[in-house]
Amino acid sequence: SLTQKLQGVFQRLRGKGTLKEQDITEALREVRLALLEADVNFRVARDLCARIKEKAVGQEVLESLTPSQQVIKIVHEELCALLGEDESRLQYASRPPTVILMVGVQGSGKTTTCAKLAHLIRRQGRRSMLVACDIYRPAAIKQLEVVGAQVGVPAFTLGDRTDVVDIARAAVERAREQGVDVLIVDTAGRLHVDQVMMDEVARLEEALQPQEALLVLDAMTGQDAVNIASEFAGRLNITGFILTKLDGDTRGGAALSVRAVSGKPIKFVGVGEKPEMLEPFHPERMASRILG
């Protein structure tokens, strides 16, 4: 573990007499390795290590009897600071329907997470409706209908031959007629560098003016997480992230990367395929997981 590695480093360095600033630099190499192994983007890791070094050098680590513990404490604090607060709340509209737009790259878990959110919202006593705006993926609409049915929530669809903006507008109309509180809009997976598809989702956001635009990202995403987050946050008013598939053994460094590049909160984490497997984001738990 990182704690053991740092202990080893400091034991060896202590053997040579009092600790110097360059010894901190050496210890931080282990921190940088741990972050990179955890898929933290290498620039984010470098900036983070620079901040950690500043703090470590300034905090009498050099005089401490337990320098490795001090450094771990600083590392943990810096990670938690970057990961942000426990902000697992949805922003509701003053006049319904609240609109939540779900976006992300292919296969990240959007459709499944739409149903999870519907389930959560239902437990909070509100009525939601899913909107089938993925008109490309084979059987995407059917998939949304099936997962919606599993949580007792209807899916609004106009089929796959209608423009997504028209579908969305019609869904808003239907929501108003039926007194639906929340609309959860599923969209097709799209590459952040596919201009046509990014234009589509920008038009959708423009038409819907959603209260939430959530980027659904696979927690195992590697160095590319910064590219995905910055492109989506650049084109849209992303209000938060949902990290999925955290029930696996990925360290989840993508969490740090998306926070560093966008400043938007991670609102929820997906921890399984079933509708109840959505949890609030806990920064301290994520920090420990990233450090391994």
Add this chain to the structure above:
Amino acid sequence: LFTGRGRVDEAFLDELEETLIESDVGVHTATRLVGELREAARREGIETSEQLRDRLVSLMAGLLQDERRPLRLAPEPPALILVVGVNGTGKTTSIAKLAYWLRGQGKKVLLAAADTFRAAAIDQLELWAQRVGVDIVRHHEGADPAAVVYDAVQAARARGADVVIADTAGRLHTRVNLMEELKKVHRVAERALGRPVDEVLLVLDATVGQNSVSQARHFAQALPLTGILLAKMDGTARGGVIVTIKDELGLPIKFIGTGEKPEKLAPFNPQEFAAALFA
């Protein structure tokens, strides 16, 4: 480039190492490769940064080289390709692409809808079968996936199909019960064929980082994987993690997926892949 007699420009080597890390090669593999490059540079008297970069590309291409590409199908039909991997990597779509590719080679293909778990998974594969013009064997949702594969092999014999491609449900490699289910599907497939499964392909998502190594390790422990299909290489992710996987597990990379249409599949080319990391 040489700042002294036989001393290589460390700043440039750092840059190369950063490019590798940024491509998801992984910090330990990247450091090791750059170390090998440094040795090669000294031995071979490499002089320019361009030559240094080209030498690294050839180092990596050599590592990724494998004669076991692309597909090795038994001459006596039906051959079976079993497609596995974690959730959302691109298995179902890649099967449509493989079917299209094999059909283009004049092979008669039959799909087996053995993802009987995920919502609308069977529908998704059925639509692909129609689109690509191949037959499909399916049961109902919740059916035994092994039974679907068994039936598909029998149907292939009856209908004279050359290749069966079996889709399976996405599963995290850390779910022991789901990995046991997959082992059972594989055993039943072998029994149906009366010989080893021709290809057991692990589909990896190029945007995933170091976790792909854990995925490959776990799936390789459960099944006799024959190769990797690296999907979603049309984004900005470079898929460098396969260098570590090839190095540590010896698994050949067979195909690259470069889009969502049936023709967006190419046999893996180690030289092109390595060069693209530095493009």
